[in-house]
Amino acid sequence: MKQIVHFIIVALLAMVVMTACINDDYTTSASDVLTFSTDTVTFDTVITQQGTPTKQFVVYNRSKKQVKISSIKVVGNENGRFFINVDGVKGEEFHDVDIRGGDSIYVFVECKVNATENKEDLLEVTDKIEFVTNGVTQHVVLKAWGQDVIIIEGDTLTEDLHLTAERPYVIYDTLVVPPGVQLTVDPGAQLLFHQGALLRVYGKMTAVGTPEQNIVMRGDRLDHVVGDISFDILSGQWGGMVFGYGSYDNELAYVVMRGSEVGIHCSSTDPSQRTLHLFNCVVHNSSSSLLTSLNARIDAEGTEFSDAAAGVVHIIGGTAHFVNCTFANYYLFAPVSEPLVNVWKSHATEEVLPLTCYLDNCVIYGLAKDINAGILDEYDVYLRNCLLKSGGTDDTHFLNCVWEGDPKFYTVRDDYIFDYRLHNGSDAIGRGDRSLCPESARYDRYGNDRFAREAIDLGAYVWIPETTE
Numbered sequence: 052m053k054q055i056v057h058f059i060i061v062a063l064l065a066m067v068v069m070t071a072c073i074n075d076d077y078t079t080s081a082s083d084v085l086t087f088s089t090d091t092v093t094f095d096t097v098i099t100q101q102g103t104p105t106k107q108f109v110v111y112n113r114s115k116k117q118v119k120i121s122s123i124k125v126v127g128n129e130n131g132r133f134f135i136n137v138d139g140v141k142g143e144e145f146h147d148v149d150i151r152g153g154d155s156i157y158v159f160v161e162c163k164v165n166a167t168e169n170k171e172d173l174l175e176v177t178d179k180i181e182f183v184t185n186g187v188t189q190h191v192v193l194k195a196w197g198q199d200v201i202i203i204e205g206d207t208l209t210e211d212l213h214l215t216a217e218r219p220y221v222i223y224d225t226l227v228v229p230p231g232v233q234l235t236v237d238p239g240a241q242l243l244f245h246q247g248a249l250l251r252v253y254g255k256m257t258a259v260g261t262p263e264q265n266i267v268m269r270g271d272r273l274d275h276v277v278g279d280i281s282f283d284i285l286s287g288q289w290g291g292m293v294f295g296y297g298s299y300d301n302e303l304a305y306v307v308m309r310g311s312e313v314g315i316h317c318s319s320t321d322p323s324q325r326t327l328h329l330f331n332c333v334v335h336n337s338s339s340s341l342l343t344s345l346n347a348r349i350d351a352e353g354t355e356f357s358d359a360a361a362g363v364v365h366i367i368g369g370t371a372h373f374v375n376c377t378f379a380n381y382y383l384f385a386p387v388s389e390p391l392v393n394v395w396k397s398h399a400t401e402e403v404l405p406l407t408c409y410l411d412n413c414v415i416y417g418l419a420k421d422i423n424a425g426i427l428d429e430y431d432v433y434l435r436n437c438l439l440k441s442g443g444t445d446d447t448h449f450l451n452c453v454w455e456g457d458p459k460f461y462t463v464r465d466d467y468i469f470d471y472r473l474h475n476g477s478d479a480i481g482r483g484d485r486s487l488c489p490e491s492a493r494y495d496r497y498g499n500d501r502f503a504r505e506a507i508d509l510g511a512y513v514w515i516p517e518t519t520e
Contacts, residue, residue: 164197260305362389368404380417
């Protein structure tokens with residue numbers, strides 16, 4: 052009983068002490084002003100007419116007494132508008148906001164940038180939140196950059212469409228290119244896809260960039276996940292590209308496609324006609340696979356296929372030919388569930404399809420098995436002068452291969468660096484067969500000459516010697 056009484060007395064004394072530490076008197080001193088967790092709230096590039104993610108900062112009262120903030124408001128900017136929420140309450144202007152001694156409140160900020168006639172340059176939007184306390188005015192600066200875009204709502208085209216590099220395009224839902232209609236994309240164009248958006252092609256697509264002006268296809272989140280980590284490193288931000296039955300002679304050159312759910316899907320009933328040609332492209336970072344071909348004809352030169360949860364490439368029947376391509380998998384967001392290269396004669400319906408697949412002068416390397424080996428005797432599949440991570444020996448299907456090789460990529464997975472060019476000492480240097488590389492694929496995506504040396508390098512990129520100063 053005495054212990055219980057003693058405990059109650061101690062608890063009451065603690066409550067008295069804690070209460071005594073809180074001073075409910077207000078300070079009116081001009082020296083008792085606010086401090087902030089930051090002096091500037093900066094938003095990443097904002098697509099005009101779209102809202103931003105919410106950012107926050109903390110307002111502190113370092114005084115022992117309460118402070119009354121007479122006014123909190125956004126001063127105002129004609130190029131855009133910042134919206135604030137003070138400690139859970141939305142509004143345009145706040146008065147007589149109390150912060151107890153030694154306490155703090157949160158201020159949340161969002162931004163919407165007005166559309167302009169600005170065609171190319173980013174529009175800077177600056178503003179400030181004004182705090183008036185004890186007659187003293189303080190500010191937190193607000194900054195954002197607005198990018199004007201052209202909106203394409205999900206639709207089925209009724210005529211040919213030509214996309215230019217004048218402004219980025221934001222694509223919502225599914226854009227369908229029906230039979231008999233052509234989609235043409237100019238060098239330097241940017242196609243930003245909203246969450247879940249797909250591009251379905253049943254007609255024809257021609258997207259030909261240049262080494263200086265790549266065509267970019269990615270998600271429309273231009274901000275950061277946290278700190279300096281951009282949304283651009285995340286997979287699954289948009290659907291992907293689907294080339295359906297009856298779509299032939301599609302051309303992608305110097306296209307950088309990243310962050311999708313399904314990568315590129317191709318389906319055909321006639322593999323004698325080419326469905327898709329990829330030249331000096333990058334297909335990167337998919338939450339499933341990067342290229343899936345069902346009974347189609349696929350040709351690719353100088354192309355990087357990198358990072359996917361369900362393996363990099365799946366060839367199911369049809370014809371495929373890859374020359375000086377890099378198949379790499381350092382996928383960041385989940386365990387890799389399939390080999391990098393998968394070749395099959397049948398699909399879910401168990402229909403057996405003719406299959407011919409050649410991989411010449413390629414690099415196949417990553418966190419999973421190289422290829423679904425062990426059953427290639429049943430397939431018309433050949434790897435000639437390819438670098439493989441696994442051990443083995445040449446046979447009917449593997450010719451002049453580099454076994455247990457290391458391409459020494461520049462990739463540093465833990466630092467979010469995914470660069471599949473070759474370091475000095477790479478086992479891919481000079482191990483290619485020049486006769487397997489056509490003249491049309493002489494230059495890599497950066498304009499480097501594969502034929503500058505007698506023996507060509509394996510993979511999508513020409514090795515450039517590193518010099519030490």
